[in-house]
Amino acid sequence: MSVLTPEAWQAVALSLRVSVWATLVSLPVAILVALLLARGHFWGKSLLNGLVHLPLILPPVVTGYMLLILFGRRGPIGSVLAEVGIVFAFNWTGAALAAGVMAFPLMVRAIRLSIEAVDPRLEEAAGTLGASRIATFAVVTLPLIVPGILAGAILAFAKAMGEFGATITFVSNIPGRTQTLPSAIYAFLQVPGEEGAALSLVAVSVAISMGALIASEILAARIARRIGR
Template identity: 70%
Template sequence: MSDWLGPDEWQAVALSLKVAGWATLLSLPLAIFVSHALARWQFPGKQVVNGLVHLPLILPPVVTGYLLLLVFGMKGPGGRLLDALGLGIAFQWTGAALAAAIMGFPLMVRAIRLSIEAVDQRLEDAAATLGAPRPLVFATVTLPLALPGILTGAVLGFAKAMGEFGATITFVSNIPGQTQTLPSAIYSFLQVPGGETAAVRLVIVSIIIAMAALILSEVFARRLSNGMEGA
């Protein structure tokens, strides 16, 4: 396999996995929190939060990328703050991860919110009468029952992060080894004469990764629901 893919191609695949992995891992807890808030709590400004979360889904990705550039770029307020902390993300793989996380966030929240809404609140009430304070009700009843949906959300977010192109290339550009993810690499190969074969190889890798993620999540989801049916 290492012979089959050139070093540049390997680099792009490895970078994409790293970017998508971190983007998913770090945004998942926040997505669960926001989903729970949207599903269960009443608070002022709920519609605004809901709209903000969904914005990346409906905006052109280039616009999201440009907004990220304005805020987190070298001259943006967020960028300067992170720079001062030694965490500069502009034109870094971490910036690619941020763009991927933001683009995948609405997909995660949609799936997770639905699964939390589907959890029977009467079970949460029962847990409360048995002595569980709210955070423990969430941890012992809501979260485990919503787990299949959380898994689906994570897979969707991961897939979106793997495939994210527009916001990433606008925000952190297309620097091999730094910010050149799988889609950017495919795009680059297609721009040069004779690059098609490399592009096709990366396309095949993309398909394999996407299918593997989907099948894994199906297997997990089935095991979870089997557990609930009780063997």
């Protein structure tokens, strides 16, 4: 395998930046949506569930094109945000948005399953003692679902690291600006003789993803022991 160039390391750094931001920004929303789907009883629940999981069903290119239509400089949302200096299209922030959208269903599903595994009687008992819904969630539910939240966050991070189709459609493949690790691998594969550089980036990608998964398992095990599971 060849030594990575500064441009390749720049793509790795950008991927880490994009993945971290995509995960952190999506996490609070994912917890709220997972809570609604797991405990809520309202009209349109099936519709919400379908919308959440839509990025898993649609081709990534379609998702990226929809983001471009909505968040492009002339899009209904992007044009408004551009007036206050927030630009997504052809910017690293757009890569984070695309990665977050594609990873969101995985995060929600992991957290939802964790919430559904919590015995509702524990929450009901807290309610009978006078605790509000927010207090019940913070004191009873949240500590029990931390492993699920962690698992969802790691899954989302890994998915964001590997996101390609939606990202390249929405923000293109601009070196130093929007070229993430998968995009850099694709670019190297288009140049004869650069297969070694592509393979090196593949190795880096595998190492980062495996490291994140192993760290997740270790942290989840420690948290589970602390809460007595």
